[in-house]
Amino acid sequence: MPLKPKFLLSLVLLLACFNNLFAQDSTLMGTTINWDLAKCIDYAKKNNILINTYRLSLLTSQQQYLLAKAARLPNLSGSATQNFSHQNAGSYDPATGTGGGSGLSASGSYSLNSSVTLYNGNLINNTIQQANLSVESANLSIIQQENDITLQITQAYLAVLLDKENIIYDTDLVNTSATQVKLEQQKYDVGAVARYALIQLQAQQSTDQFTLINAKNTEKGDLLTLKQLLLLTSDVNFDIIKPDTIVPIDTVTAFKTVEQTALQNRPEVKSSELGVKIAQYGVDIAKAGYKPVLSAGGALNTSYSTGQGSLPYQLNNNFNQEVGLTLSVPIFTRRVVKTQVEEAKINVDQADLNLKNTRITLSQSVERAYLNVTNAKSQYDAALQQYNFNKEGYRIATEQLKVGAINTVDYSVQKNLFIQAQQAFIQAKYNELLTLKIYDFYRGIPIKL
Structure with a gap:
């Protein structure tokens, strides 16, 4: 019998899905991206x-759903x-021939x-x-x-x-230090100046160079972390x-607004809610064991044997x-059904606890995200002010050093204050951005820059 078009289409889609799940992206190998x-x-x-493992689980769940629906159909x-038999020769009997x-x-x-099931305590429908x-x-x-990997990425x-x-700022500091050392030389x-002043600036230049190298090494390490999260090959x-x-x-959206949105829309909450409903259906399925099962059956059969007439005649005769009905009524199941029902009820209680825990955990996560973003905002505002003041102080100190109005020790102090303020500002800026993206993500806003 030829395959139906719908079945062929489903088979093609299934094979394509498996191919996408397991085939590596060979087009990226050896490339620069x-x-x-x-x-x-x-x-x-x-x-x-x-994520692809969960996608395979989804395919399995879909097959189980199709199997459950097929239980309505007759088998x-x-x-x-x-059979073949051989009879050995015997003596001839004239009387019987x-x-x-x-x-x-x-x-x-x-x-x-x-056979087909007509009634089974609504077991098929509940399944x-x-x-x-x-x-x-x-x-x-x-x-x-996908939400989890989005936050990680x-x-x-x-x-x-x-x-x-950091590399941009540190490179600028190294270039500035090199210019100052050249002028001081x-x-x-x-x-015009003592050797001590020159050595001070040369030492500062070495420190700036060391900081720049560390920043570049840190970038390499963080790039590797991101690359490994993406599962990109080493080449x-x-x-x-x-x-x-x-x-x-x-502005920062009010905590209660984000919390309510998260509790209503986040997939972990919806999944836990479905878990409760799934467990409740499990109770109904278990209770079907108490109820009778009515099924209808039918059969067609024929037979033949050598020596009883022609084959067509025997097959027809x-x-x-x-056709018939079968009714099966459970009377005593040695507590099997009762145990199944009680275990199903326990699963419902466990699913309720999981849902409660999911909601509490999510609420706490949103509250923590709200605290993080408000703290990050205040830190950014303070860091920006500190950076601006120290940047101006560093600019003035640089001009004073050019005309000899400040010694190298005081200049180094002012420069170090500026570097610290600069690093704090950059850190605060990206920390503010990260905490905001996470907080907005809880209220359903996609992450993008």
């Missing part, structure tokens, strides 16, 4: 192993039995059997509903894991951005694209048709 945050998140969602089985020869005889029987909810829950698990991506900005050559030369601007926070 530069991705922005959106591309990193999109790639991670498609290639993360844990059909066929059987065929063919038998014996005196040997021969081969054959016999066979053939049947078709079918279908439970399986359907399991499909929804499996899909929510994928979304939840964002945190790693912003860490690299922080490193890149000229002054020393003509005897891929990977870097990120820095956004043009990073906008500071203007022995052709039987049967």
Whole structure:
């Protein structure tokens, strides 16, 4: 019998899905790529192993759902039995006219059997509903894991951005130090300054160079972390694209608003709610064991045997048709059904606790995110003010050093204050951005720069 078009389409889609799940992206091997945050998140969602594991679980749940629906249909089985026997020669009996020869005889029987469940305490319907909810829950698990990997990628991506900005500032400091050392060397050559002043600036230049090297090494490490999160192979030369601007926070949404939105829409809460419903269906399924089962059955069978007439005659003459009803009533199950029902009720209680714990955990996470973003905003405002003051102080000290109005010791002190303020400002800026993105993510706003 030819395959139906719908079945062929389903088979093709299933094979394509498995191919996407397990085939590595060979097009990236040995290439140089530069991705922005959106591309990193999109790639991670498609290639993360844990997410793809959940996708396979979803396929399994879908198959279980189809199996549950198929339980409504009648079954059909066929059987065929063919026997051959050989009779040895015996003495001839004149009275009966038998014996005196040997021969081969054959016999066979053939049947078709079918049965369908008419009533089983709503077991089939409840199983279908439970399986359907399991499909929804499996899909929510994928979304939840995608949310988790999104936050991980964002945190790693912003860490690299922080490193890149540090490198820019540190490179500028190294260039400034080199210029100052060159000018101080000229002054020393003509005897305008003492050697101690030159050594002080040379030491500062070495310190700035060391800081720059550390910043570059930190960037390499954070890039490797992001690359490994993306599951990129070692032969891929990977870097990120820095956004043009990073906008500071203007306002922070009220905690209660974000909390309510998260509790209503986050996949972990919806999944836990489905878990309660799935467990409740489990109770109904278990209780079906107390109820009778009514099924209808039918059979077609025929047979033949050598020596009983022609084959067509026997098959037609022995052709039987049967139809009937079977009622099975549980009377004593040795506590099997009662135990199943009680265990199902315990599962409902456990699912309720899981839901309660999920809501509490999510609420606490949103509250922590709110505290983090408000703290980060105040830290950024303070760091920005500190940076501006120290930047101006450093600018004045630099001009004073050029004309000899300040000694190198005081200049180094002012420069170190500026460097500390600069590092604190950069850290505060990206910390504010990260905490805001996480906080907004809880209220359903996609992460993008």
